[in-house]
Amino acid sequence: MTGSLDRVEQAVGRWLAGRDRPLILGLCGAQGSGKSTLAEGLQERMTARGVRTAILSLDDLYLDGPARAALATRIHPLLRTRGVPLTHDVPxxxxxxxxxxxxxxxTLPRFDKARDEPAPDTGPADGVDLLIFEGWCVGAIPQDEVALAKPINPLERDGDPDGTWRRAVNAALATDYAALFGRIDRLILLAAPGFEVVAGWRTEQEEALRRRIAATGGDASGLMDTAAIGRFVQHYERLTRHILHEMPARADLTLPLDEHRRLLG
Structure with a gap:
C-alpha cells in the first residue's frame, strides 16, 4: 500500500497547488481493496504538510435498518442489505x-455497523483544504439499460428475476448519486485485478475483525462465514465489474493492484 500512497500523495500535491478552494477527492475501490487504509495514510501525510484534511466514508452515510426495511417493502427486498445505491443518506x-x-x-457523519444505526457525528471540521470521499462505488455511473437485462449471479437470478432491484439501483446512480458524485473534483480508482478477488479480500477483513473482537473479549457470533460472504458480495458484483470496466478511462488516477493489493507498474 506504500507505493499506492506515494503515488496518491504526489498527485494530490499537484492538484492542490495554487488551488484557492477545498479539493473534493473521490477514492473508489472494491471491498477490501484498502481504501480506508489509503485514506487514513493520505490524511496523515497531508496534515503533516499543513493541509487540513478530513475523510468522509460512503459507509458512514448508510440508512439505518428501519429505513432500509421501508425500502425493502416499497421497492425490493434486496434493499434491506446496506451497501448499494439507494441505501445511503445522499442529501x-x-x-x-x-x-x-x-x-x-x-460535522462528519459516522455509522455504527454493529448497531446498524448512525453513530454520533465527529467534528466540527472547519477550514478543510482536502476532503477524501471514499467508498466502494464513489464516482460510479449507471449502466446502459440493455446491460441490466440478464442476471449476472445467483443472487440476481433468484432474488431479482425481473430486474426490479438492479433497475432501481441503476436509476439512483443516474439521479441522486449523480448529484453527489458530481461534486467530486478529482477521482482515484484502486483497481482490483478482477471481481474474483473481492470475496477473498472481504474474508480477510472479516477475519481481522474477528481477531479484534476476540482480543477485547467481545462477541463475534454475528460475523459472516465463507458462504455468507460469498452471497453478500454478490450484491456488489454488477456495479464492481462495471466500475472496473469503465472507470479507468475517466479516473484522474488509476492504481492497478494485484491480488495482494500491491501496486502494479
Missing amino acids: RGIAVIDGIRAGQPV
Whole structure:
C-alpha cells in the first residue's frame, strides 16, 4: 500500500497547488481493496504538510435498518442489505460536501455497523483544504439499460428475476448519486485485478475483525462465514465489474493492484 500512497500523495500535491478552494477527492475501490487504509495514510501525510484534511466514508452515510426495511417493502427486498445505491443518506452527503466547499464548519457523519444505526457525528471540521470521499462505488455511473437485462449471479437470478432491484439501483446512480458524485473534483480508482478477488479480500477483513473482537473479549457470533460472504458480495458484483470496466478511462488516477493489493507498474 506504500507505493499506492506515494503515488496518491504526489498527485494530490499537484492538484492542490495554487488551488484557492477545498479539493473534493473521490477514492473508489472494491471491498477490501484498502481504501480506508489509503485514506487514513493520505490524511496523515497531508496534515503533516499543513493541509487540513478530513475523510468522509460512503459507509458512514448508510440508512439505518428501519429505513432500509421501508425500502425493502416499497421497492425490493434486496434493499434491506446496506451497501448499494439507494441505501445511503445522499442529501446528508451533499450537505457535508457543500458545506466544506463553502468553507463552513461541518460535522462528519459516522455509522455504527454493529448497531446498524448512525453513530454520533465527529467534528466540527472547519477550514478543510482536502476532503477524501471514499467508498466502494464513489464516482460510479449507471449502466446502459440493455446491460441490466440478464442476471449476472445467483443472487440476481433468484432474488431479482425481473430486474426490479438492479433497475432501481441503476436509476439512483443516474439521479441522486449523480448529484453527489458530481461534486467530486478529482477521482482515484484502486483497481482490483478482477471481481474474483473481492470475496477473498472481504474474508480477510472479516477475519481481522474477528481477531479484534476476540482480543477485547467481545462477541463475534454475528460475523459472516465463507458462504455468507460469498452471497453478500454478490450484491456488489454488477456495479464492481462495471466500475472496473469503465472507470479507468475517466479516473484522474488509476492504481492497478494485484491480488495482494500491491501496486502494479
